[in-house]
Amino acid sequence: MPRALMLHDEAPRCRIADLAPSDLPHRAVSVDIDYSDLNYKDALAVTGKGKIVRDYPFVPGIDFAGTVRESHHEQYASGDRVILTGWGVGERYWGGYAETMNVDAEWLVPCPGPLSTRKAMLLGTAGLTAMLCVVRLEEARIAPGARVLVTGASGGVGSWAVSILHHLGYEVHAVTGKTEQRAWLKALGAHAIHDRADYEAEPRPLEKGRWAGAIDTVGGRTLANVLAQMDYDGRVAAVGLAGGTALSTTVMPFILRGVSLLGTDSVMIPFDRRRAAWQRLSALPNGLFERMAVDEISLAQIEERAETMLTGKLHGRVLIDPRR
Template sequence: MPRVLMLKDEDPRARVETIDDDRLPERAVTVDIDYSDLNYKDALAVTGKGKIVREYPFVPGIDFAGTVRDSESDQYAPDDKVILTGWGVGERYWGGFAERMRVDADWLVPCPETLSTREAMLFGTAGLSAMLCVERLEEAGLARGTAVLVTGATGGVGSWAVQMLAHYGYEVHAVTGKPDQERWLRSLGAAEVHDRTEFEGEPRLLDKARWAGAIDTVGDTTLANVLAQMEPHGRVAAVGLAGGSALPASVMPFILRGVSLLGVESARVPLPRRRDVWQRIAELPRAMRDNMHHEAIGLEMIAERAEAMINGDIHGRLLIDPSLD
């Protein structure tokens, strides 16, 4: 019988429970979960500070990686290593904060042979999103060697984006509200580190042109300031809203400098593209995985660390090992 983190619309909201297998969803593939991870969306779901979960009881967790236990689909067989990110799992469908889960075969992707399930969750949705951002900028014609800004740089997406961009030869400028993490960001490849207060004031219609590209994980005023400071024909990949969902910007960067705002989402990327992106992630130097700051916790610690993430007290990645006490 698997242990799960169960959310209920009562106090306490989150508790670890042991349930019968017949309470798992009736779906095609049963996976023994090796690792999951804690993302900002998960933290909103667990704490109830975001309208992520609407039906209870509910098992959250938008990511997991593990081993197929049983399959009614010819796409997967027992002992296959698989990854799940997105598709509404952990939002509308029971997710990865569990020792075992049943999911649709189409939601899964094979784990690349050169990537362990632990390493897959070191990347998770954050790493997948970061690589999708890099690819969007590349597809839009951003030249390597140019200056690229990354906001929310100590978060999961941001810290992976810093490493990936640096690896591919861009000059990375990282934005953070955690000055004590400057040394770590530089170790990831940031050439410059900027305080986030530089991007929190009321945006100008246009500001001094500073960057050829950007990956924004914050949204709201920060994104508006970034857009105003892009070079002519600059490209901005928008992937997050940690600072809010509004965009108090003008059209001036678009019509006077030809700036492009590129939306990036990872939840419903088609399987062929998803497989290709995970393979590209697996081909990144192993040293990048070693450089990523991370903490490993069990199911019992998720609620506490979710509060810390909402409060901005987490940097890097948070792995969840359901085998830990």
Template sequence: MARVVMLRDQEPRCQIEEIDANDLPERSVSVDIDYSDLNYKDALAVTGKGKIVRDYPFVPGIDFAGTVRESRSDHYAAGDKVILTGWGVGERHWGGFAETMNVDADWLVPCPDDLSTRDAMLLGTAGLTAMLSVIQLEQAGLAAGGKVLVTGATGGVGSWAVQMLAQLGYDVEAVTGKAEQHHWLEELGASQIVPRSELDGDTRPLEKGRWDAAVDTVGGQMLAGVLARMNYQGRVAAVGLAGGTDLPTTVMPFILRGVSLLGVESVMAPFEQRQAAWQRLASLPRDLFTRMQTEEIGFDQVVEQAEAMLAGKTYGRVLINPQQR
């Protein structure tokens, strides 16, 4: 039997079910899931407030880490630690809110030896996306000691980006609308807190330059405000669309200041890039993991936490432990 969080198309609604393992999708690798985590897309799926899931019944969860139970692939054997992010898991294919899941071998990345499956999901898709953003900025020429802005800094990607950039020696400024989280962001490494209101309103195409680079996790009007304030040849790694898909700006930041807009999408990253990013994530100092605000929940708290996340009442990371009852 496999215990799963199953979405039903009647609102939709969630319920915890035990199903026969033979009813899981037939794939080449069976994984016993140690941890998944709650992402923004998961919250949209679970609450029915976003068009994330199209077919029902469905198991959400866009990533997970665990141990291979059975494998018909030459690349993995029983007992291997693995991580899954992307590939439409939790959107087009059944995902990580389960005790066991069957997946294609191509979807997996080996979990580095010195990274536990719990820490892998403490990072999760958010940590992977943050690291891919850092790598993109560095490859685009971000110099050591540069001033970097991170928007949506209390979210999963944003909070990891703040820590990683600060640990690498960059001067990090963090954007948030949550005054009560200023001290926590400073503990993560932010040198200054920028109120969300400074960037999320009407703005001219060009404002006074303030940052050499940015990781934007919001999009929409926020991204337009960031682009207008980049220094000459600034670089912006854009990773989120929570603020909308429209970009109310002009070509002026790109032509008159030579600003580069770098799209970062962990789902599309090739295996080699994802594996290299996970190896680099595994090398992060362990104190970064202990500093991260973390809540560990069981299946029965998923809906409550999803609603809180969409209401902007969560920060840091929410881990899901299938064994917690």
């Protein structure tokens, strides 16, 4: 029987349970999960500190990669390697913190040949989102060589954004409040490191233009300050809310400098765009994966790591092996 981390609406909230096949959702594709990961949304769900999960008992985990055990859909067959991110899995539908899970075929993408399932989860929603942000900047004609700012740079999305942008030839500037991670961010390819505190002050309508592009993973005041510092025709791909959902700014960057704010979603993006992003991610050199900080844990360790993540004391990626 597959094991899973089950959430309950009573103490203790997190419990490891053995599930019978009949306990799993009745969906078309059954996947044996090799790896999952821990994202900010997962941490909110596991701890109950965010209104992510509403039905109990519940298996969280918004990502997983593994091998199809059984399929009742023509798109997949037993033995196929697959990746799942998004679509409300781990929020509305049972997710990846289990040894086996049944899901809809439409939620899956094939795992590209060059990519192992472990590497797929070293990327996960974080790496996929980072690549989608890069694509948004590329489509907005922010070319390699341009100065691009990345906020929340020591987190999952931010660190992958720094690494990918550097690999593609951009001059990457990283914002972090974790002084102990500055050397690591430099190793990922950051040209310079900027103090998070400088982006948490009350924003001005406009400041000196500094950045051709930006990837913001924080939101709130940080995003408002980034907008005020954009060059003429600057582009900001916005994807995060760890710093708050409110955005208190003015129209000045938009009407005086032609700045554009590019919303970036990784949850409901169409299959073709999702698959294209994974193909690009699969072509990244091994060195980028080797430099990524990773903490590999078991199902039983998820609750503790989730609490730590919400205090801002983690960096890089947390990889989950459900069979440990």
